[in-house]
Amino acid sequence: MSKETILFNRPFMTGKELDYIAQAKFGNMLAGDGPFTKQCHRWLESHTGCNKALLTHSCTAALEMAALLLDIQPGDEVILPSFTFVSTANAFVLRGAVPVFVDIRPDTLNLDERLIEAAITSRTKAIVPVHYAGVACEMDTILAIAHKHGLAVVEDAAQGVMSTYKGRALGSLGDLGAFSFHETKNVISGEGGALLANNPAMGLRAEIIREKGTDRSRFFRGEVDKYTWQEVGSSFLPGEMTAAFLWAQLEEAQSITNRRLAIWEHYHGALAELELQGLLRRPIVPENCQHNAHMYYVLLAPGIERQVVLDKLKSHAIYAVFHYVPLHSSPGGVRYGRVHGSMEITDGYSERLLRLPLWLGLTNEQQDRVVDVLGDALAALAT
Template identity: 45%
Template sequence: MKTIKYNVAKVFTNEIKNIQKVVKNNHYSMNGNFTKKCQDWIEKNLKVKSSILTNSCTAALEMIAILMNLKKGDEIIMPSYTFVSTANAFVLRGAKPVLVDIEESTLNIDENKIEAAITKKTKAVIVIHYGGISCDLDKVRKITKKHKILLIEDAAHAILSTYKNKPLGSFGDLSTISFHETKNIHCGEGGALLINNPKYIKRSKILRDKGTNRDEFNRNIVKKYSWVDIGSSFGMSEISAAFLYAQLLYSKKITSMRLKIWNYYYKTLKDLKNEKITLPYIPKYSKHNGHIFYIIIRNRDGLLKYLNKNKINCTFHYVPLHQSIAGKKFCKFGKLNKTEILSKSIIRFPIVLDHKILNFKTITKIKNHINKYFQVEENI
């Protein structure tokens, strides 16, 4: 069997055709025709009031931190089991991430741990939809409304996933999605800020435009554009937007392809006669997008090494924030037992959208390798 890479970014044909149109139109910087098309698609399909394309999901998170007018010592509740950008964006503004434990079945924030972490300094709760699988947003929204704090969705994994049939990213006051090449829909590097609270729309465009009122100038609201606020170069180039627009038009097809592979894995691996392995759990309220297929297994490293030795490029995921050097310095946290156990137990499997490489037959071979590993372990 040839090596199955963990991730191979899918590209069709219209991505290149769109870039050729950019060259023909001779507009390469942000906020061109393809940028507008992407933002319109996002607003229509993700049911959000406004969206801004950014050069990364990290940039979108940094914009959120600025929009919140954070002061030194303000607190933001989030899971420890997330990528560093979720915390770093707020640390940069002087805020302190307050890390809580995750829920064992979904690897999402444990909704029942949130309220105990709220103090007078709390400004927001950030939820991560791990693998495109939603947390219980009704529970979280009830808490944030009760305490009059913001709900933020880091929906980096979650494009076209839903909670009770409503798109993820449409619940938070502010939300983000990622278009990094490791995500379902990509443009190499990119992201978007999703705005559901109208009071943030005007300022978000100023932040994107390096702190200027250029958007109002372009719409003939002001005669000259000038520096009116802080900001940075957060926008996405028109070349990336052209590539992304083609991907967005393929997004339902891509999601269907990923779900087919995800379901192959689930159907095949659930037959493993081994109580040591736990498969992903999809709550009834959640419809996911096939972003990650993983298993949970104690003493993971032996199987992980064995699978990679046999040309199946599997991997683990985040080092929890509270166990990192920066996390210990910048974050506030207590005991996070489930986070520590589960982060050492996860194995993520390849999802490659090429039927010749990854299909029901090759996934059956992967299952057989896992069985062989356990047979060898039992005989040692």
């Protein structure tokens, strides 16, 4: 009898997506900034408290907009973790900036705020904290450092929709924030993202940059009699069908989060014994952080070969995955960036991290099977 396959990810649909897409089609509005886009903007502004939210075709696009808004120039430096997706660095490298990689905290795997100040030079323009697994960075400290040195803060909150830091939504704490609605995230539109501007002046410029450098949005609000090219920009808008799909998800964002948290907590309880045995380490979430159950990862004990564990899970039709190859050790990172200080935690943890299947519809029985196979694999390797 063949084993039931447990995928790593399965995109969730609320049931209203196709209806809303049809409404967009029959409303004869398929380009960007139609009624569904506006509803998404209002929801994001209301739920995060940001000054202005703008949908983009990806989180990458939102980060690229952030680099334009900050007038990043060749030779400028941007401080960020190496343990992140390439878009975090690439958005600034496209403007000629140098990403300066610093190490991560051993508890949350977030940018280690204690290492930031020593990495600042006269060329530093911004700090880009990445909220790994939807768990907030230590934002009070980061914001204080930025204020002291006159730096901008861009939150890469790609994984952070519905997460908070001391009660405040991720993406709303820095000057700018970026969300992802990629199909692997909690709230999805296939591809998609959003830029959050927390400074009114940046919000007005963001509209222009997003609309190919024109003041088209002001024209449609009746604020100017025609729209013209104002500054450098590009086409960062998603189509209205993407926004329609996203609206169906945002309506259910709290329910989605609650259900994912229940799955996360089941893993957390089921894996406690393996942690007590010293075979792995479970995620650590600080008390002042409310996460969104974006992922459940474990750190395998030192000396356990991760690929052997992945192969064992796969042989049981369970698809777990590793995560980032640190940017500083990649060809692009070596070419475009530089390292400040030791990368001991980044290098060590990136080789030990394993992400388990987590998606709406995953049952307790399926989770228990994942944990059982994982436990058997670890026990065999530890003897």
